[in-house]
Amino acid sequence: MKGPETAVDLSVVIPAYNEERRLGPTLDAIADYLGEDEGRWGDWEIIVADDGSTDGTRDLVTERTKRAEGTEQAEQAEGTERAQGTDAPDTRIRLVTADRNRGKGAALRLGVAASRGRRVLVTDADLAAPIEELERLDKALSEGYAAAIGSRSVPGATIGDRQHPVRELLGRAGNVLIRRTAVPGIRDTQCGFKLFDGDRAREAFADSRLDGWGIDVEVLQHFRRADWPLAEVPVRWSHQSGSKVGPLDYGRVLAELARLKARALRPADLLAVALFLLMSVALYSGRLIDPSNRYLPDSLRDQNQWEWFFAVTADNVAHLRNPLFTDLQGFPDGVNLMANTVMLGLSVPFAPLTLLAGPAISLSVVMTLGLAATAAAWYWLIVKRVVRQRAAAFVGASLAAFAPPMVSHANAHPNFIILFMIPLIIDRALRLCSGTRVTRDGIVLGLMAAYQIYLGEEPLLLAAMGMLLFAAAYAVVRRDVAKASWRPLGKGLLIGAATCLPLVIYALAWQFYGPQSYHSVLHGDNAGNSPLALLSFAERSLIAGDADTANALSLNPTEQNAFYGWPLVALAFAIVVRLWEHALVKALAFTAVAAAFLSLGPEFRIPLTDVVLPGPWALLAEKPLFESVIEGRVAMVCAPALGMLVALAVDRLAATRAMSTQFVGFLGICLALLPLVPAPLKAVDRAEVPAFIADGSWKSYLGKGESLVPVPLPDPGNAEALHWQTEAGMGFKLPGGYFNGPYGEERVGIYGASPRDTSNLLREVRYTGKIPEIGANWRTLARHDLAFWKAGVLVLAPQQNDDKLRETVEKLVGSPGKWTGGVWVWDLHAGS
Template sequence: MSVELTVVVPAYNEERRLGPTLAAIQEHLESTQRGAWELIVVDDGSTDRTAEIAAEASAADSRVQLVRGGRNRGKGHALRLGVLASYGRRVLVTDADLAAPIEEIDHLDKALADGHAAAIGSRARPGATIGAHQHRLRELLGRTGNFLIRTVAVPGVRDTQCGFKLFDGDRAREAFAASRLHGWGIDVEILQYFRRSGWPVAEVPVRWSHQEGSKVRPLDYVRVLAELTALKARAVHRADVLVGLLFLALSLVLFSGRWISPAHRYFPDSMQDQNQWEWFFAVTADNVRHLNNPLVTTLQNVPDGVNLMANTVMLGLSVPLAPVTWLLGPAVALNVAMTGGLAATAATWYRLIRRRLVPHRGAAALGAALAAFAPPMVSHANAHPNFIVLFMIPLIIDRALRLCEGTRVVRDGVVLGLLTTYQIFLGEEPLLLAALGMLLFALAYAAVRPDVARASWRPLARGLGIALAVTVPLVAFPLYWQFFGPQSYKSVLHGDNAGNSPLAFLSFAERSLAGSQESAGPLSLNPTEQNAFFGWPLIALAFAVVVRLWDRAVVKALAFTAVGAALLSLGPKFRIPLTDIVLPGPWAALSGRPLFESVIESRVAMVCAPALGMLLALALARLLPAPRRAHQYAGLAAVVLALLPIVPAPLKAVDRVDVPPFIAQGTWRAYLGEGETLVPVPVPDPANAEGLHWQTVADLQFRIPGGYFNGPWGPDRIGIYGPSPRNTSNLLRDVRTSGRVPEVTPAWRAAARQDLAFWKAGVLVLAPQRHDGELRATVDALLGRPGKWVGGVWVWDLHEDRT
């Protein structure tokens, strides 16, 4: 005879309550259940008479069974034994204290009759009634623990830990057979299994009353979280871990030249950007240490200072890495950020591709590697961590796709807002480019799948509104400071011809296996801006993949995204190669718009990298299971031939110029009074920012005029690289460039006195460098006296002029 209902009661040292509980359950089942029922008591290694009481009940009624669990191993183990021993079409699990009366099964039964696979009793849903309460402190701790559990593990369920749950029997046995936890966390583990399997779960309000002698302690909620964390760690597939390690290894190889000796190695292709970024990490750590405003500093560009929020200081990384900066220095902190960030970016692309496109791990790994380590990314790896540390972008994309599903709009909208907020503190321009790429994809996908668009736009719009409501309050002040605070500016002048040449897409980047400086240099702004060098073999392969898989809507959308981004990256106008024909580009419609006016348009081509990576993953997922070996081998050969030329080589690194003893040994301290600055000769600017390195070596103990940053210039506050020009800084820059000593007139001397007073200068310092003789002669002439050789530099003590 089939069993209609099984009731499972886990019990540990319950001799005082078990007898009345079993009697109450039997009485209710006898009077209400129309079919056969069974009652299973699982003794979890009790040391009192619990097992004897259950055995006596079993002897009196054969429908009551005793299952012995051996030694005490926890509620989860007991429940698993009981459910797996059950035969019921429905399975009820209830605690031995009957805090939720057995009569409440009728409410849960209605939920199963409505088509749910499980109905869980809830003390938090409207309609629930609570009789006797716990102690207020205990209740507060319990609610806090339950909140953490449901937020982290089972979002959307208000009460995961109420021990009164009714399941479809077959599904319960499958879920409990797959469970691994022995403790209280099994409640969450089972609910997660039901959710992953797509089995609907109802949360039903019940009557509940606290019973004295409860086995649950406030710290048990902490144990639940620990169990779930350990379970999640064990659930990570070894292949996924291996893929992550491979990404980290590739990143380490790429940056190996600087890891050899971080403080003494320099990437020459970064020009002055490595000095700038190390300074950004150093100044942020200094602001954190002294609880200063992290959005501004006066350590360079004295007296005006620098608006750090208007510069890409990556507070999202430089703040949490402040302890690394304090202990190991900014060079190591920058290395950690770039190496780890690039590997993490590849890992999140891998996660997105596996979750949304292809389950095949090998295909997803290769697609993610292309997305993260494509030639444009390797180019930016020389100098721009904000363009390679993009691990939030795939997470943002995934959350936006969840919004389109419309299942948990409020939660997903809140999470999207938090992710977006964090990305703003990692890099705003990459976020803008990612949004542009997502818009291109959405428009294309909506065109080919209007049915999906109609079903998705309402939850997406609502979720985006929620995300905006979360983001705006969090970033309102920093963005106000960025755009309207001290040393803010309107837009950045990048000059003309910042778009890509069409030939760049077919060519190879300098650090690609098939590339060289001679071939890439004429087609790019500099070695850090080789934004479109994917190479003709990869472009040809992508074209073939699109043709072969054209029937898939996602392929059409990815192809449109890649082509659209490539066209936009050509700039407001471009020349057709090998001709004198100049055509307008689609970027012209965006170039003068707010936010877009500061974008280097060639960078839009970076959107092509993840699009190409996803196309590659789709192709491999179709190719690898191919039944015909010949087709499989031919396809794999085509992939190898397309990717081999763009395999990245380790970035070039050279020994760093030694910091003069005058700086490194602190000799400079004797030359500076209160509030005075040290003036490197020539005055630091984007072409010569070694003075920033001097500052980081000296633990930011002195200030300098000039520097390398973005700041305002002129009455219109147009953004420029470096400080606003002054007569003396311009003169010294020209001498450094030309190597010619100018005729120093009284007017030049007067201008120098004025500029030195403006900079609050205490000492001028000239280190050995190209044209240092001409620079020394010029400064001698400006000040009317020679400098002195001290600690490996020429020094002009300005206090001598005041005595």
């Protein structure tokens, strides 16, 4: 008899509770069938998992085992073969027992854990599906499936003796509910005749939690999550009298699954979310102590801009105005808000908080929670699709959400750090590939895409590029998967587009063809990354940051879009080499490398040389949509790809038993990630709003339809006036401003309002301190510009070269200013 440590070819596991009457014939049938063709089935065993029976079930199995062992010993002593026709059962029948009755799930978990088979067959004690049907299931496993599910509901299945019609109807209804809520794509989850790959069965059953009939569904869910292929195979089935599955048991299964879902959020998951929130709070700690009076200097003028976006959205909502347009900035032409990133998906639902507490607090809450939610979403995706080890998923998600590019954008760009929809969209696209619920998943994907458009279109475009790169690479290494997936994926994407388009078509038409729309945004001939930027460290790296180096290799502190550091690049290379046999690793590696290469821009210089090479971005730079993308941002796609590679490495190291390998591996990961740990974002006291604005003195200087004109006009380099406006409750209109708008007849996108002669003059004086000769021509131009702006008052706050600005304005309007409320004021109603 084989020792317990010896593997066998096939294990048959039978859960039993008070099965004294039906179990004997079942054991005989199985043993006879397997014993008749030893060459076909190899070494086998039958395991009866008794679930605390109170009848003679245990005695029946024990007696057969004892008699069989006695017979075997006698035959060995005599050196003879076992006599044909003996009534002794096969010696390979084993009994495992539970101390009390817990349910079918508990019995199966016990029996499968005791199994040693390379394949494990689970069958009920009544043998409603004849053992001969094992042939069909085994054929499916031989074709590469991880499990073969005996089914009464697929073409080719035959049903002999049926249940009572009412019982059958209730059973079918229950099975439909289970199928729709638990295991999409499997028509018959509850047929108790299933063949599994042995190791995967033992993993899935060990991971199960249900003690009742719902374990069938739970185990199949495990296979689905692990992406282990399932086959539903038609079998012969006949109802057996004495069945313990009642019509209402399907309702109990649903109740069990509901409880399981409630328990699915493990303490480790809650801890991970709490840590993500803590990390986000730490990053913004310098501002969170007093959001209304603290400013992130590395945001340049973007914090003022984003607070204004939230404020203007709340003001539009409160007054039931069009949230896609305003003339409060860029007056009188106005601003196409849809053509700017106002994040209506959050600025609208957060409008009550903005109106109650102010845009500074509202934006601070959104960015802090949004960054943590993004990390949690990546964690969820990695646990579901990449690794099951929670610690590994936490490390990978932390890198995906808090990588140096994300920290850089955390200063100023909530649209690039609040990406919690992206992992959900990726998961839904992967669901489409399975082809199980194409219509439903396509609709959900369309709704998700529509919402993401109202959160940020450029991040969605970059995510789509990343998914396309990944899909192309995966299709090359797994052509079988690609062949099976492209039809349902294509159909689902069409359904998604049909769902999304009606929800966004008006807003997109407004964005591209509405008032103050534009065609592209000018951001320089080459905004790509230097190759050195991919290997260097970001300014906010806690231990390796170098502001001078980082700023020399990036557009500004908010656009440090690479900076993953050479240790992480080296680690990623080592991971790819070590795990190269995995298709997922190959696809992730290609995605990261391709995204990094694209981020170099239309051309790039080889470091330490004068050699300039064309970059692949040149193929996209002039194409619609891509023409407005800052190409260096494509490197942000690397963050989740690298995070998943690191998660795979941590998961593999945690599973190895070689302590030396673990030590070296984890040390390498720590050394690669430690330089990327960010320091809290810099925060300073905010410039005070002049009393003239804060106490409402401005109101007496403006008539209906008139604007307040700051000197110089607000622009992307000096947007403090936007803060004045939000503090004033959006009570006055501003010419100029910081937004994206059209310029010239070709309507090319620029940052800020279209310049005019007077705005150019005042801006030049502020930055140079030089006043040109002001004559009649300048005064005439000024009168025309002030009339165009419908100016009611000019306001000059203390600033760089304010004495020169004051002298310039006095010459233009022909009268001295008045010092009041901390500013110089020129009342244009006084005959000026």
